[in-house]
Each structure stands twice: as C-alpha cells, then as structure tokens.
Amino acid sequence: MQVYYSEAHRRHKPPFEIFDGGLRVPYLENPERMDRILKALQKTDWAEIAEPQDFGLNPIHAVHAEDYIAFLASAWTEWLASEARDKSTLLPATFALRRHPQKPTSLLGRAGYYMMDLSACIVAGTYSAALASANCALSAAEAVANGERAAFALCRPPGHHAGKDYAGGYCFINNAAVAANWLSTQGNVALLDIDYHCGNGTQDIFYERADVLTISIHADPNFEYPYYAGHANETGTGAGAGFHRNFPLDKGTDNARYLSALEEALSLIREFTPKYLVVSAGMDIYAEDPLGTIKVTTEGIAEIGKRIAALELPTAIVMEGGYNNAALGRNIVSLAGEFK
Numbered sequence: 079m080q081v082y083y084s085e086a087h088r089r090h091k092p093p094f095e096i097f098d099g100g101l102r103v104p105y106l107e108n109p110e111r112m113d114r115i116l117k118a119l120q121k122t123d124w125a126e127i128a129e130p131q132d133f134g135l136n137p138i139h140a141v142h143a144e145d146y147i148a149f150l151a152s153a154w155t156e157w158l159a160s161e162a163r164d165k166s167t168l169l170p171a172t173f174a175l176r177r178h179p180q181k182p183t184s185l186l187g188r189a190g191y192y193m194m195d196l197s198a199c200i201v202a203g204t205y206s207a208a209l210a211s212a213n214c215a216l217s218a219a220e221a222v223a224n225g226e227r228a229a230f231a232l233c234r235p236p237g238h239h240a241g242k243d244y245a246g247g248y249c250f251i252n253n254a255a256v257a258a259n260w261l262s263t264q265g266n267v268a269l270l271d272i273d274y275h276c277g278n279g280t281q282d283i284f285y286e287r288a289d290v291l292t293i294s295i296h297a298d299p300n301f302e303y304p305y306y307a308g309h310a311n312e313t314g315t316g317a318g319a320g321f322h323r324n325f326p327l328d329k330g331t332d333n334a335r336y337l338s339a340l341e342e343a344l345s346l347i348r349e350f351t352p353k354y355l356v357v358s359a360g361m362d363i364y365a366e367d368p369l370g371t372i373k374v375t376t377e378g379i380a381e382i383g384k385r386i387a388a389l390e391l392p393t394a395i396v397m398e399g400g401y402n403n404a405a406l407g408r409n410i411v412s413l414a415g416e417f418k
C-alpha cells in the first residue's frame with residue numbers, strides 16, 4: 079500500500095496551545111506523532127512510503143474560500159511585521175461570531191474571523207505544512223482513482239475540523255474533504271470520519287451536497303469539542319438533505335458499542351453505493367488517548383479496519399487526530415493493515 083508522507087509537516091510546530099481556562103500546554107498535535115507512525119509502518123512488509131505529488135491550489139480552492147487560503151498564506155509574515163509583543167505564535171484573543179457579514183481587514187480581525195479556537199496556532203511553517211498535508215491526501219485519492227485498492231495519507235496537520243473558511247482543532251486545510259471533492263468528479267464518494275471528535279468542517283463543506291455522503295462517528299457534542307456540530311439531528315440540507323449523518327457516542331463507549339454504531343454507518347454507505355470511500359482516521363478513539371473519553375482498544379481498531387475494508391471500495395485513508403504517541407504506530411498499522 080502506498081503511504082504518502084512529506085517531511086514538510088515538521089515546519090508546523092507551534093510552541094504551545096491554550097486549554098480551557100487559559101492553561102498553556104505543549105502542543106499535542108506534534109511532529110513526533112508522524113515519527114511514531116512512520117516507524118511502525120516501515121516495519122511492516124506492505125507499506126511503501128512515497129512523496130506526495132504537488133496538485134497546486136485548484137483542488138484546495140474547490141473546497142475552501144480563496145480569501146481564507148490567502149489569509150493562511152500571508153498570516154505569518156503579517157504577524158512578524160505587526161506590533162504584537164509576543165510573536166511566538168499567531169493567536170487572536172477575539173473571535174467573530176459571524177453575526178456581521180463584513181470581513182475584517184486587520185490581521186487580528188481576520189485571525190479571529192477565520193479561526194474557531196485557540197488550538198489552530200499559526201507559525202512560520204504552518205501554511206507550507208498544510209499544503210503538503212493536502213497533497214498527501216490528494217495523492218492517496220489519485221492512487222485509488224488509478225485502481226489501487228487503498229492508499230494511506232499520513233497527513234499532518236490534520237484537517238477534519240477545518241471548514242470552507244475557518245481553521246480549528248489543529249486543522250487548517252481539510253485534507254479528507256479536498257480528496258473527497260477531487261474524487262467526486264469521477265463518481266459518488268462516501269466520507270466516513272472515525273476520529274473521536276466530530277468532523278464539523280467536513281460536515282459544513284458537504285452539508286448541501288448529495289454526491290458526497292458524509293458520516294461522522296464521534297463523542298457527543300453535548301459534552302465534547304467541537305460542541306457546535308455533530309448532533310444526530312443534523313442530516314444535511316437542500317440537495318444534501320439526508321446525505322449527512324452523525325453518530326454521537328457516550329463517554330466510556332467500548333468496542334462493542336462502537337462497532338454497533340459503525341455497522342449502522344456502514345449499512346448507510348452500502349445503500350449509497352459510492353464509487354470511492356475516504357476515511358478520516360483519527361486514533362483518539364483509543365482507550366488511552368489523552369484527549370479522548372471512549373474506550374476502543376487496539377484490537378477494536380483492527381476490527382473497525384476489517385469491517386470498513388469489507389465494503390470492498392477503493393479507499394483513501396486520511397490521518398486525522400490521535401495523541402497517545404506511544405500507541406499511534408500500532409493503532410494505525412492495525413487499522414490500515416486490514417486494507418493491504
């Protein structure tokens with residue numbers, strides 16, 4: 079199986095993030111995550127690590143607003159030229175509630191307009207890392223479009239919290255959405271998000287579309303980030319009505335309960351009969367994840383992989399979250415190994 083990976087992710091290394099209550103902590107979405115996964119994949123006899131192709135900005139603009147991408151491109155340079163006293167990372171302290179349609183022009187105004195929280199920290203290499211990450215997802219999409227059974231995009235930064243014109247939850251460009259949209263020109267696509275957190279950005283991007291079925295299985299937003307999306311009654315609108323589904327889970331959800339939600343999701347995908355499948359693979363469903371509250375084991379993750387693979391669809395697997403670095407490698411090998 080082709081695994082698309084770029085060293086460019088290392089350029090995105092924010093010095094800290096800010097937790098609820100204001101606590102500054104080391105950035106959990108760190109480069110070591112990729113090192114752990116890469117090392118585990120290199121020990122297998124089926125993973126072939128490859129550099130992504132450069133697809134340019136068109137497939138990214140097909141999903142994200144151009145003004146938002148332009149903000150990501152210039153934000154760091156503008157930040158360095160600003161009068162801020164601490165320039166270690168661009169983080170606004172004011173956030174738009176989008177009550178007003180006018181887009182601000184100042185850097186901090188735009189930052190608060192385009193960011194939804196304090197974890198989407200922008201540093202010098204954020205934009206180039208995000209572009210390379212999207213290219214990994216596009217390369218995996220291209221591989222399956224060319225007839226591969228599956229391909230794995232080792233994306234960092236992750237993407238599923240990024241919407242059409244906003245960053246959030248460590249995400250800047252929605253890699254899985256860019257890949258799914260690219261594939262959608264060749265047939266219907268199902269996008270299954272198994273990250274612990276709701277894929278709110280993906281939900282927003284495809285909410286009015288019937289050609290990309292989006293399904294997210296995640297911790298209930300009644301107690302978990304991103305709080306403002308992911309409820310079971312959000313099912314799409316307009317032409318997209320009925321083509322989005324959320325499966326909110328309780329704290330402590332174990333393998334059996336997770337797998338029963340997965341089976342419901344998989345039967346929806348079977349009914350939809352897509353040509354391609356994109357999987358947003360977050361490993362923070364793992365029982366020992368520092369950000370998670372559900373209790374799926376490594377064996378459970380292998381079973382999830384096995385059941386998704388049984389759909390027998392050409393599948394692009396796109397890396398999302400997962401913050402137990404010590405377990406990330408074996409969990410990804412357990413999941414992706416079912417598609418080899």
Ligand SMILES: [Zn+2]
Binds near residue numbers: 274362399
């Ligand atoms: Zn997550």
